[in-house]
Amino acid sequence: MHGYGGAEQLVYESCEPPAITEPDEVIVKLKAASLNHIDIWNRMGATGIAVAMPHILGADGAGVVVETGPKVENVKVGGAVCLYPPTGCGQCEFCRTERDFMCIRLRVLGERLEGTYAQYVKLPAQNCFAIPSGYSFHEAAAFPLVFITLWRMVITNAALKPGETMLIIGIGGGVASATLQAAKKIGARVIVTSGSDEKIERAKALGADHGVNHHKENFVTAVQALTDKRGVEVVLDCVGGEVWRQSLASLARGGRLVTCGATAGGAPQDDISLIVSRQLKIHGSTLGSRREFLQLISFLNATKIKPIIDRVFPLSEAADAQRYVEAAKQFGKVVLEMPD
Ligand SMILES: [Zn+2]
Numbered sequence: 001m002h003g004y005g006g007a008e009q010l011v012y013e014s015c016e017p018p019a020i021t022e023p024d025e026v027i028v029k030l031k032a033a034s035l036n037h038i039d040i041w042n043r044m045g046a047t048g049i050a051v052a053m054p055h056i057l058g059a060d061g062a063g064v065v066v067e068t069g070p071k072v073e074n075v076k077v078g079g080a081v082c083l084y085p086p087t088g089c090g091q092c093e094f095c096r097t098e099r100d101f102m103c104i105r106l107r108v109l110g111e112r113l114e115g116t117y118a119q120y121v122k123l124p125a126q127n128c129f130a131i132p133s134g135y136s137f138h139e140a141a142a143f144p145l146v147f148i149t150l151w152r153m154v155i156t157n158a159a160l161k162p163g164e165t166m167l168i169i170g171i172g173g174g175v176a177s178a179t180l181q182a183a184k185k186i187g188a189r190v191i192v193t194s195g196s197d198e199k200i201e202r203a204k205a206l207g208a209d210h211g212v213n214h215h216k217e218n219f220v221t222a223v224q225a226l227t228d229k230r231g232v233e234v235v236l237d238c239v240g241g242e243v244w245r246q247s248l249a250s251l252a253r254g255g256r257l258v259t260c261g262a263t264a265g266g267a268p269q270d271d272i273s274l275i276v277s278r279q280l281k282i283h284g285s286t287l288g289s290r291r292e293f294l295q296l297i298s299f300l301n302a303t304k305i306k307p308i309i310d311r312v313f314p315l316s317e318a319a320d321a322q323r324y325v326e327a328a329k330q331f332g333k334v335v336l337e338m339p340d
Pocket residue numbers: 088089090091092093094095100103104105106
């Protein structure tokens with residue numbers, strides 16, 4: 001990335017490979033990376049984080065360890081790994097209590113650290129994990145960010161239980177489709193919304209119990225009809241904007257709303273009297289801990305869930321891959337494949 005702006009800022013070119021500078025670092029030769037909305041926000045300069053240009057985007061990746069620093073013990077050269085994206089300073093109160101994803105000096109791959117839209121990436125060895133069993137490199141690059149995000153939101157914060165009803169706003173993106181898969185494995189009933197009948201059909205093929213096309217009907221009314229006027233226990237709303245109030249109105253008494261962003265606007269209108277009278281809980285989160293990442297990998301190994309991959313682009317077409325995601329055409333993840 002040569003500057004902040006549109007996808008034209010992404011240039012496919014050669015640069016110096018990364019070199020180990022700390023004893024706990026490794027170099028990974030990447031086989032695949034995957035796209036996330038955060039890449040686009042970083043490219044647009046919307047995160048307020050200033051980085052030196054040119055900069056390499058990309059929070060998600062998987063590949064093979066090719067070099068290790070002298071203090072590295074958890075991975076070996078030749079090991080196939082997936083990458084846990086955030087790293088902390090090791091010093092602040094959050095890092096010292098196993099919450100380095102909440103570090104006040106947080107660094108995330110592709111954000112403050114050089115990312116994964118590349119053949120090689122350098123990162124702390126502690127961020128490398130064995131890939132889930134049976135996963136291809138494409139799948140291993142597609143799951144970390146969206147699955148750790150949903151794990152913290154839905155498992156840790158909302159504590160979704162078997163038999164509960166969950167509403168997923170805007171099925172199609174990586175977090176939404178991954179949440180649908182996990183919620184069904186847990187034994188929840190799942191209602192999804194989309195403006196696309198095709199995406200609703202794909203969600204039903206993945207196990208969604210009901211789909212509501214929000215261009216054709218009001219989803220609050222639809223949810224009330226589907227739940228005996230009770231509402232749902234959990235809503236995943238990473239859309240925000242005009243949708244936020246409707247998401248709150250879809251919740252049952254004591255319901256939980258979880259969010260990891262607001263693609264349609266970050267300053268929605270709240271309904272505080274509803275939050276109070278229905279005793280609602282709103283949980284915001286981003287990423288998750290290493291402990292949660294390990295729990296997640298165990299869950300993936302046990303359930304055999306794999307991330308939904310919509311399309312694979314060669315690394316040289318990363319700009320087109322971002323345009324494709326910006327147009328919201330995908331269902332699931334968009335992957336970049338590295339040249340050898
Ligand atoms: Zn810290």
